[in-house]
Amino acid sequence: MLSLHQLRCFLATFEHGSLTGAADALGxxxxxxxxxxxxxxxxVGAQLFRRVGRGVVPTTVADELRPHAERTLGAADEALRAVRAAARLETGTIRFGMFGTARLYAGADLVADVLERHPGVRVELVGQNSTEVFDELRRGRLEAAMIAVPSVSSDAMTVTPVARDELVYVSADPEHVSSPVTAHRLAQASLVMAEATWAAExxxxxxxxxxxxxxGRNPRSRIEVEDVETAVELVGRGLADSVIPRGVVDQLLPRLAPGAGWTSLRPRQYDTLAIVHRANATLSPAARLMIELATQRIVALTERY
Amino acid sequence: MLSLHQLRCFLATFEHGSLTGAADALGxxxxxxxxxxxxxxxxVGAQLFRRVGRGVVPTTVADELRPHAERTLGAADEALRAVRAAARLETGTIRFGMFGTARLYAGADLVADVLERHPGVRVELVGQNSTEVFDELRRGRLEAAMIAVPSVSSDAMTVTPVARDELVYVSADPEHVSSPVTAHRLAQASLVMAEATWAAExxxxxxxxxxxxxxGRNPRSRIEVEDVETAVELVGRGLADSVIPRGVVDQLLPRLAPGAGWTSLRPRQYDTLAIVHRANATLSPAARLMIELATQRIVALTERY
DNA sequence: GGCTGCCCAAGGTCTGACCTAGGAGTGTGA
DNA sequence: TCACACTCCTAGGTCAGACCTTGGGCAGCC
Structure with a gap:
């Protein structure tokens, strides 16, 4: 069976024209x-060197082999180099899960943070929806993620809360947001909700x-849309009200719904923002980096309220 | 230390998404x-797969490694394939030594013979002069050769005579070749000799x-030229006489010196045509092929006389 | 909750990669 | 021409590692 070690010895011998010389060079x-x-x-099934008194002389078959041996060893070196660079976060891809709305107020900044420290890497922020991201985590396709969880509990997953974000009621009608919204009023409201695909979860x-x-009522939404931006825009036009995280309010309301206002729910409701990864997993440097940076960003944004 | 075996296992695991599957595939x-x-x-200093309950999942570092692993294994395969093809004389180079005048009457045909049987190979017929070829053989740069030797004897070389070629006297003057030339007449002749560079040997x-x-005389030549063709041409112009192998006479006289004639020396003199290679060497298929074909050609040409 | 499938860990065998030591051949210099 | 220097090979021994089988733990499925 062919091996890289053999090829290394072959090249050294070829270059030195001597087994002793090659051995010295290789140690x-x-x-x-x-x-x-x-x-x-x-x-390979062929003689590569003629043993001739003093030293050895490559055969024409050895001439044939040499460039291929160099290519092979070069490719192996390159593989090692590439992987080590990727492991040191100099190149390669960092993949991190993040649910849709969190990405709205921390996503771009987080990517910027990563690229500043590691200019060579690619960044993938995956997942439109928390449960989708959760599933990717369970299947191991994703190492770690920041997701919004209503209740902090899981068996096979380690969930580390890093902040909580209040859910607030937004509306273009000043009367709707003049006082905190109770469950009773909420049940009667005409709502637009985002992330239609994943409605139930x-x-x-x-x-x-x-x-x-x-x-004793079921929540009903009048409009379902895919992304939060659209939902906020509809609120701005006065077509419906909505319930969204407080962080998103600051981010989107001035731009997409300048006339709209907001108020708390009564009692106040919160999404918990947490870092999630498989239990008993040792995290890669890339994952640790993302967790640290994402936490910093989220905490900085949410602790102002 | 990195090894091809590891890369093979890696790729199999990557493709199957499972160690068991990879193991089955690899046996x-x-x-x-x-x-x-x-x-x-x-x-490589990095985790390549996350062990996740059922099966394993490649990390982003593994994604990075995969194309390099494929390239490396591909290059190794290619190396093996190229060398095996060369060993089977399907590709690669066949190098064979042959002294100048022998090449004149067997060289082109010999090359044609080889190319007919092995269309993919390159052929190198090396050596202008017997002693030069002999030296290449001693140093191992050449595996085998057909050379002209005055006396069959050597210590470290195996010399196998395959034919002998008579040395004849050629001249444009019919009187000079009307009867066999004795040593006495030869000593007085005005001769042109080829292979000036190697005169002494x-x-x-x-x-x-x-x-x-x-x-009791020393041979003296009036003219020294590099190649036999020029010598024969000078003979044709009547500027000098020469002594050349009989095979070359048939090949060159009609074309380069149509008016010239030839006669034997007295006593007759012969060059021995022999296959030479280092003693105790096992010959490669390529060398055996060349020896066989060259011998056939030379014998066919010389046994007519 | 049992079953199946997949992984890891432990322990044993055997190949092969490495060493040192000694013998044979060749080229070089006295 | 002889000895030395240099190269290669062979022989025999050590040790790592590549392979196996067996058994245990954990996840997903019926």
Whole structure:
């Protein structure tokens, strides 16, 4: 069986024209190199050197092999170099999970933070929705993520809360936000909710459903849209009200719904922002980096309230 | 230390998403593959797979490694393929030594013979002069050769005579070739001799010198030229006479010296055409091929006389 | 909750990669 | 021409590691 070690010995021997010289250069005893060459000759099925009194002389078959040996060793070196660079976060890809709305107020800054410290890397922020991200984590396709969880609990996952974000009621009608919104009023509201695809599992809705269960009603939305931006824009046009995280309010309301206002729910409701990864997993440097930077960003944004 | 074996296991695991699957595909037990992956991870200094309940999932570092691993294994395969093809005489170079005049009457045909049987190979017929070729052989740069030797004898070389070629006297003056030329007449002749560079060691001259030693004279040439063609042409113009192998007479006289004639020496003198290679050397298929074909050609040409 | 499938860990065998020591051949210099 | 220097090979011994089998733990599925 062919091996890189044999090729290394072959090249050294070829260049020195001598097994002893090659052995010295490689730091081995001469018989060791001799053995490798013999093994290589057996592997390729042809004599590579003529043993001629003083030293050895490559055959034409050796001439043929040499460029291929160099290419092979070069490719192996390159592989090692590339992987080490990736492991040191000099190149390669950093993949991190993040749910849709969190990405709205921390995503771009987080990516900027990473790129500043590690200019060579690619960054992938994956996941539109918390539960989707959660699933990727369970399957191991994702190492760690920042997600919004209504209740902090899991068995196979380690969930580390880093901040909480209040869910607030937004509306273009000043009367709707003149005082905190109770469960009763919420049940009657005409709402637009984002993340249509994942409606049933969306974290915000789970919170709302739990709130409304006390009144014996089911939460109903009048409009379903895919992204929060659209939802906020619809609120701005006065077509519906919505419930969104407080952080998103600061980020989107001035731009997309300048006339709208907001108020708390009563009782106040919160999404918990947490770092999640598989239990018993040792985290890679890349994951640790992302967790640290994401936490800093989220905490800085949410502790102002 | 990185090894091809590790890369093979890595790729199989990557593709199957499972150590067991990779082990089955490679024909190993699962713990063996597991061990290789662990060794590879240690070698590159990064985790390549997350062990996640059912199966394993490649990390982004593994994504980075994969194309390099494929390139490396591909290059190794290519190396093996190229060398095996060269060893089977499908590609690569065949190098064979041949002295100047022999090449004149067998060279082109010999090359044609080789190319007909092995269309993919390159052919190198090296050596202008017998002694030069002999030296290349001693140094191992050449595996085997057909050379002209005045006397068949050597210590470190195996010399196998395959034919002999008579040395004949050629002249444009019919009177000079009307009867066999004795040593006495030869000593007085005005001669043109080829292979000026190697004058002292040229095989033909050694024969002549030995012949003339009996008369107590030294051979003297009036003209020295590099190649036999020029010598024959000068003979054709009547500027000098010469002594050349009989085979060359048939080949060159009609074309380069149409008016010239030839006669034997008295006593007759011969160059021995022999296959030479280092003693105790096992010959490669390429060398055996060249020896066989060259012998056939030379024998076919010389046995007519 | 049992079953299956997958991984790791432990322990044993055997190949092969390495060493040292000694013998044979060749080229060089006295 | 002889001895020395240099190269290669062979022989025999050590040790790492590549492979195996067996058994245990954990996740996902019926």
């Amino acid at each position: 081995y005893a001469q018989p060791s190199v001799s053995e490798q060459i013999r093994a290589l000759e057996k592997a 969306d974290s915000t809705r789970i919170v709302l459903r739990r709130m409304l269960q006390e009144t | 190993y037990a699962q713990p063996s593959v597991s061990e290789q992956i662990r060794a590879l991870e240690k070698a 040229d095989s033909t001259r050694i024969v002549l010198r030995r012949m003339l030693q009996e008369t």
